[in-house]
Amino acid sequence: MFKINHKILNVVLLILLAVIVVKNNYLSKLGLILFKDSNHNYKSNREYKRQLDLYKVYSKKQCNYVMLGNSITQNVNWNELLNRTDIINRGIGKDVTAGFKNRLNHVTSLKPKYCFIMGGINDILFNIDVDEILANYEDIVRILKAENIIPIIQSTLFVSESYENANSINIKVNNLNSRLIQLSKSHDVKYLDLNGILSSNNNLKDSYTTDGIHLNGIGYLKWKKILAMEMKNHQLSD
Secondary structure (H helix, E strand, O other): OOOOOHHHHHHHHHHHHHHHHHHOOHHHHOHHHHHOOOOOOHHHOHHHHHHHHHHHHOOOOOOOEEEEEOHHHHOOOHHHHHOOOOEEEEEOOOOOHHHHHHOOHHHHOOOOOEEEEEOOHHHHHOOOOHHHHHHHHHHHHHHHHHOOOEEEEEOOOOOEOOOOOHHHHHHHHHHHHHHHHHHHHHOOOEEEOOHHHHEEOOEEOHHHEOOOOOEOHHHHHHHHHHHHHHHHHHOOOO
């Protein structure tokens, strides 16, 4: 009778599993697993390096507003969206709040009157503790205020219900936002609740996202309404 060599069978099964994973791109779909890294170093982010290199050659013109954030901020042309000419985008894909803090000189050198901040989701995906995220936010707020720049904190967006491990992620997002509200009050800075219009039941609405985490055009239009109202109160001509 033919005997099955279990060691060989296990090796074959592992190879087949690896082929299936690669073929179906499961690793990218399980982004949370790949993202988790409590020792994440923003300096290893290629996009971070690329954008900082570009910042060096951009003209250092003064502006009224800087949008500071990650890919959700980076992915849209804010001047075109808001029909203005006085906004500079300082969003970087995959960036975390420690990265925001490290590159604040590329915000302060522009001498804006206001800086809108929105981040934290990548920190959560990289399994960075909420206490550390809050500490970075607090440092950012203090540095901006010391440079006579008014910080405006925007809520960290939830992911959609269809996103991998959405429930556990959104519990952390909700906790982070609760503490950001407290931070904004203690430092007397404005807090804009984006989730009030972009989310429902602590989930980003599917109609506003391309992939469960990034916004589509309609999502940015909703965000625009909140920003346009806030900017109107500032009465700054572009």
